[in-house]
Amino acid sequence: MSPANAKLNAFPVFMRIDGEAVAIVGNREEALAKARLLAQSSAALRIIADDADPDLLAFIAASGAVHVGAAYEAAHLQDVALVFAATGDKALDRRVAEDARRLGIPVNAVDQPDVCDFFTPALVNRAPVAIAIGTEGAGPVLAQMLRVRIDRMLPPSLGRLAALAASFRAAAEKLPKGNRRRRFWSDFFAGAPAKAIEAGDHAQAHGAALELLSADAPAGGHIALVGAGPGAEDLLTLRAHRLLMEADAIVYDALVPEAIVAMGRRDAERLPVGKRKGCHSKSQEEINALLIELGQAGKRVVRLKSGDPLVFGRACEEMAALREAGIAYEVVPGVTAAFAAAADFELPLTLRGVSSSMVFTTGHDLKGNSLPDWAKLAISGATVAVYMGRSVAAEVAGRLIEAGLSPDTAVAVVENASLGTRRRFHGTLADLPSLEERADLTGPVMTIIGDAVAGGNFERSEPLAAHKHEGAASAVAEGVHP
Numbered sequence: 001m002s003p004a005n006a007k008l009n010a011f012p013v014f015m016r017i018d019g020e021a022v023a024i025v026g027n028r029e030e031a032l033a034k035a036r037l038l039a040q041s042s043a044a045l046r047i048i049a050d051d052a053d054p055d056l057l058a059f060i061a062a063s064g065a066v067h068v069g070a071a072y073e074a075a076h077l078q079d080v081a082l083v084f085a086a087t088g089d090k091a092l093d094r095r096v097a098e099d100a101r102r103l104g105i106p107v108n109a110v111d112q113p114d115v116c117d118f119f120t121p122a123l124v125n126r127a128p129v130a131i132a133i134g135t136e137g138a139g140p141v142l143a144q145m146l147r148v149r150i151d152r153m154l155p156p157s158l159g160r161l162a163a164l165a166a167s168f169r170a171a172a173e174k175l176p177k178g179n180r181r182r183r184f185w186s187d188f189f190a191g192a193p194a195k196a197i198e199a200g201d202h203a204q205a206h207g208a209a210l211e212l213l214s215a216d217a218p219a220g221g222h223i224a225l226v227g228a229g230p231g232a233e234d235l236l237t238l239r240a241h242r243l244l245m246e247a248d249a250i251v252y253d254a255l256v257p258e259a260i261v262a263m264g265r266r267d268a269e270r271l272p273v274g275k276r277k278g279c280h281s282k283s284q285e286e287i288n289a290l291l292i293e294l295g296q297a298g299k300r301v302v303r304l305k306s307g308d309p310l311v312f313g314r315a316c317e318e319m320a321a322l323r324e325a326g327i328a329y330e331v332v333p334g335v336t337a338a339f340a341a342a343a344d345f346e347l348p349l350t351l352r353g354v355s356s357s358m359v360f361t362t363g364h365d366l367k368g369n370s371l372p373d374w375a376k377l378a379i380s381g382a383t384v385a386v387y388m389g390r391s392v393a394a395e396v397a398g399r400l401i402e403a404g405l406s407p408d409t410a411v412a413v414v415e416n417a418s419l420g421t422r423r424r425f426h427g428t429l430a431d432l433p434s435l436e437e438r439a440d441l442t443g444p445v446m447t448i449i450g451d452a453v454a455g456g457n458f459e460r461s462e463p464l465a466a467h468k469h470e471g472a473a474s475a476v477a478e479g480v481h482p
Contacts, residue, residue: 010119010136017043017081024048025072025096026086030110032056034084039063040125048076074099084120085109113137122147126159128166161189161197161205168209175213179248179298186246187212221248221295223322225315227308227334228256232418235335236260240302243332244268248299251290254281255306255444257419264302284314288321295327306444308336311360312387336360338385341414341446344422347456349383355452357382363389363396363447379404383450390445394433400449401429410453413464416443426456427464434464 022043024034031047032055038045045065049056052069060067068076072092077083083105085096093109100107101117109115113136121132122143131150133143165188175181188194188209196205224243229235244250244264251271252261261270271290274281282290294301309315309331322329338360342349349358359374359382378384378400389396401407407430415423421443425435429449435441 008136010134012121012132012134014130014132015081017041019044020081021046021066021079022082022084023077023080024084024086025076025093026084026088026110027051027056028053028086028088029055030086030088031084032059034086034108034110034120035059035063035065037120037123038084039065040123040127043081046076046080048072072096074103077103077105080105082118083107085112085115124151124154126154126156126162129154129158129162155198157198157200160202161194164193164197164202164205164209165189168213171213179300182248184212221297221299221301221327223291223295223301223303223318223327223329224332225303225305225309225313225318225329226332227310227313227336228252228260228304228306229335230307230337230340230418231255231257231260231416232340233257233259233263235340235418236263237332237334240332240334243300243302246300247302249294249301250304251287251294251301252304253306256304261304284317288318291318292321292325292327295322295325295329305334306337308334311336311338312362335418337387337417337444337446338448340417341385341412341448342456344414344417344424345412345426345448345453345456345458345461347412347448348452349385349448351452351455354455355381355383355450358450359384360387361385362387363392375400375403378449381451383448383452386447386449388444389447390435390438390441393435393447396447397429397432405429405449409449410451410456411464412448412453412456412458412461414446414448415441417446419443424458424461425464426458426461431464 020043022038023046024031024038025048027049031049032053035045035047035056036059045063046068047056047060047065048068048070050069050071052060052067059065077100083096083100085093085107087093087096090112093112094115097107097109097115106117108118108120113119116137119134119137121134124131124133124147133146133150135143168188172181172184175184191212192208193205193212196208226240226243228240241263247264247268249269249271250261250264251273254272254274272281273287273290291301291303303318305313305315307313310333315331319329338349350356357377359377361372361374361384363386386396407428409429411427411429411432413425413435423441432447435445435447
């Protein structure tokens with residue numbers, strides 16, 4: 001199951017426990033660990049421990065928690081909001097859990113996921129901001145590792161910034177809904193107020209927030225032409241991810257995986273525009289008009305293009321249309337499919353003494369009566385990356401061989417580059433025509449041709465020639481010439 005379709009068995013929520021009693025049953029380190037975690041909240045701790053360790057007793061004394069110094073009884077759970085069974089005795093923990101459940105109180109039993117009504121997260125505390133990391137009990141150590149990473153990313157001042165934001169919430173509610181209000185909060189958390197809070201100047205932060213409230217509504221929208229990369233979510237750039245999180249609308253091509261589109265804001269408008277062979281839901285003119293319409297409406301738009309927007313992405317036409325309409329835009333590069341395919345094969349695109357240049361092209365460039373200028377580069381040793389070339393593979397091979405490129409030149413082919421579903425094939429230019437016969441290749445295909453390709457790792461790839469030979473054997477078996 002892909003990350004976008006994965007289902008949570010435990011849904012994360014934040015419970016109000018301000019002033020509520022929370023019971024922890026146990027005498028040893030398990031109970032102390034839960035007590036330290038709960039001490040970060042404003043709950044009233046009730047620790048039921050008839051033989052508490054010295055460390056637990058010291059915590060009780062320092063924190064002001066209520067200590068019930070008696071053997072556990074169900075009556076100790078009266079009027080509590082949550083229960084933690086942390087005795088280290090599985091049978092006793094199960095008894096505590098059964099009592100809590102009978103009283104209608106959610107319960108967590110340490111190291112017994114099957115007994116738990118809820119799981120204790122690893123917590124990053126920037127009160128009032130809290131980030132809870134859970135693994136449904138499957139990997140507490142993993143949750144702690146993630147907590148450390150996230151904790152390093154977040155400034156200590158984040159809680160103070162959130163508290164200031166809470167004081168401006170009522171005023172911000174008076175702003176027009178939608179883009180205007182969203183812009184205020186975006187500028188609040190990423191602009192002058194945030195910088196002033198980080199510098200420790202609360203008064204300046206308050207003044208900067210007031211200025212944002214009184215500022216005129218922002219002018220026209222903004223379009224970001226963003227490279228979505230070859231498909232793997234973790235190859236998306238940090239800037240692309242940030243823009244997706246800020247976008248009011250996401251306009252995306254058919255080759256962009258849903259998992260990447262889903263990385264945008266949940267309330268962003270999502271507009272598929274096709275642009276795939278045999279699946280053009282919108283013409284380029286219609287896409288241009290849509291981007292202009294969204295920009296004139298003052299929206300922040302991410303135009304997601306597979307790979308890099310400037311490599312066979314028709315970004316030039318969209319930029320020209322936006323310039324003519326006076327709509328602000330920017331271009332965010334992405335990892336183009338040729339680089340991802342090369343990485344999948346661990347092959348060099350340039351190689352000292354073998355190939356010092358490369359060509360990006362499409363198979364359709366070789367259709368027609370004359371060879372394109374880059375064909376001379378291929379013959380002189382350049383590495384050639386052919387996009388969208390499966391259906392014209394035989395013509396590509398034939399024209400290059402006719403022009404003088406050796407039939408023995410190394411070839412690497414990748415379907416679904418960078419993804420877990422990728423398939424890799426290797427062979428020579430003479431084997432390339434067999435690619436057209438492969439009806440099993442339904443994803444985007446990248447072909448890399450050149451002497452440098454021979455330096456790749458072909459251990460986990462299939463030979464192109466094998467399919468050609470299989471087809472020939474089948475034809476002979478049926479009494480047909482291949």
